[in-house]
Amino acid sequence: MKFEALTIKDIAKALNLSVSTVSKALRGSHEISGDTKKAVMAYASEHNYKPNPIAQSLKRGRSKSIGVIVCNIDNNFFSQVINGIESIAQNKDYNVIITQSQESYEREVSNSEHLSSRSVDGLIISLSAETRNVDHLVKLHQKGLPIVLFDRVTDEIHTHTVIANNYKGAYEATQHLLQQGFRRIAHITSSGSLSITLERLAGYRKALEDAGLKPDDRYIKFCQHGGMIQEETCQALEELLQLPDKPDAIFTASDRLSTTTLSQLSKRKIRIPQQIGLVGFTNSISADIFNPSLTAVVQPALEMGKLATEMLIQLIESKRPVTVFEKRILETELTIRDSSIKDGNHTNG
Amino acid sequence: MKFEALTIKDIAKALNLSVSTVSKALRGSHEISGDTKKAVMAYASEHNYKPNPIAQSLKRGRSKSIGVIVCNIDNNFFSQVINGIESIAQNKDYNVIITQSQESYEREVSNSEHLSSRSVDGLIISLSAETRNVDHLVKLHQKGLPIVLFDRVTDEIHTHTVIANNYKGAYEATQHLLQQGFRRIAHITSSGSLSITLERLAGYRKALEDAGLKPDDRYIKFCQHGGMIQEETCQALEELLQLPDKPDAIFTASDRLSTTTLSQLSKRKIRIPQQIGLVGFTNSISADIFNPSLTAVVQPALEMGKLATEMLIQLIESKRPVTVFEKRILETELTIRDSSIKDGNHTNG
């Protein structure tokens, strides 16, 4: 089954003109007479002519498409980011090609190479939890591929980045738990190689210290796969619950970790927040109907996607090499719900 | 910033061969000697030669990419479907270009035209809630663009389709509510123009009739925007609650409708399932931590995406026009949780 589209050649033949004349007429060149232009335009719109973008790409050396690599689309944070990416890209007539690393370094490498060999004009990426080495990206970047990093970033690539204020978000979350009277606050987080992990960990630690508490490494659990593997999260939780001084609250650092933790605590009949308080990073639109409703650090995901895309397109379309790079930090929002409010302070039934 | 890749021409020059020889050597043509092949292959892999996919597309008339149109990515059902699409596409070396209709007819039309003019090799689509007319798709299909429909389908386009067994899923959900002793079961659903709406509605009605109850239209509420506009869902719910014989249970027909309904009932301090039982179509991975945990009709979303993609690629790559079209119906699964279990029957704390 082939799909024969109208080409410039067809128009030329129909109007008894040369292809070059038609091409120029369509682009409104001054070297074509008004009459000819009108005739060509009329014919083109009447027959619904659309220039073949592949031919244009080949000629221009640009494909008008941008590649996106995220860990997993089935995650409210990333799907909201993609929402943002798509909205801007659509406006500027770029295609968005989405791929998932599934938190795998190997897939991240192959996806990035695949996308660049597919000649995307630029790349928006959030690193996988397994990624420790970013040579694959550095290489592409050095070859001239514009890249924008978001969320999970690295400074080994000298380019624009967009992140949430993870430090502050984590600080506020922890501080909130402290204000609620929790003292033994554990932290379940992603791989220690991720920027977000370190930033959130730092915010968590600082909040504890500012409250005169000493962070205790036994209360900090890393999940190398960022919650993609449920058993890993369960085990982290199990270890926390086995501690002699069981934590009285948990601060989880990502969407998946938050829901898994909540689910596992329920399964163990541990009452939240009475036995264990819970605050998590999450962009779930359902956090308010969780049992209990989940106090959440919400990232401006849509905004991050939009911003990253605008920055990328700016890089792509800039005439001269860009040398000054921005690091945009967007504020998170702490939405307080039942999971962190000790008895008697209930806000909502 | 331009990104100068190695071309066949460069290899030809370096090895003192012609481009045609190099091209043939790379593709392992029999008309090239073993020595030459080896030399070319060696040079190519050493210098990491990757054929320019755009040039290949232009030549072959195929872009090795498929377009996807869904209402909204930020929805567990669709993101899981996309997960499935991506996994198969990646295997078969196809790019996936994702767009969102946001339940808007206009955006669906423009996205489909844009994708086809971007010369995707095929299209996977689930219709928007606003869509009543599918001429835009029929037109593309007639021009030869392979299309696979999933979830929200139409039979005006004679092609492969993949859907869940909506009738049976709805029947089972309603039957379950009946078995739990609910009698005045309302149904909040999407636009009446969608196939899923009609199928689910039919299953709901049949279950009532089989139980000797007469379906009552006042208990059936359509949301034209499929839950994208929260106010619409709220109003539907409000109207139900204003009925003289208030429903004692609600069966919601989609992800968004289910979560919004749950959230709104909570907000109104209506106890679930004691005052109103609830069952909903949803693929939320968090349904078990909702308050209360939500009895759900779960669709095999991942499988649907995989299947749709396999079917599409089969259409794309088929040598001769395909005339026999499949309608695959995948079974849903009813996961029973607290929202539909009347007091005393609790399965889970």
Place this chain on the structure above:
DNA sequence: TTTTTTTACGAAAACGATTGCGGCAAAGAG
């Protein structure tokens, strides 16, 4: 040795669009 067949490669025309350049008219200048 001559003729035929094979082998191995190159030239060139595509795919569809863009663009510099050259040319042929008509219009203006001298």
Place this chain on the structure above:
DNA sequence: CTCTTTGCCGCAATCGTTTTCGTAAAAAAA
């Protein structure tokens, strides 16, 4: 009436790859 300018258009190259066809030399058959 000749020369230059201007307007309008076509030729041809180009992007990188694929593919058909032609052809030289080498191998096989005569």
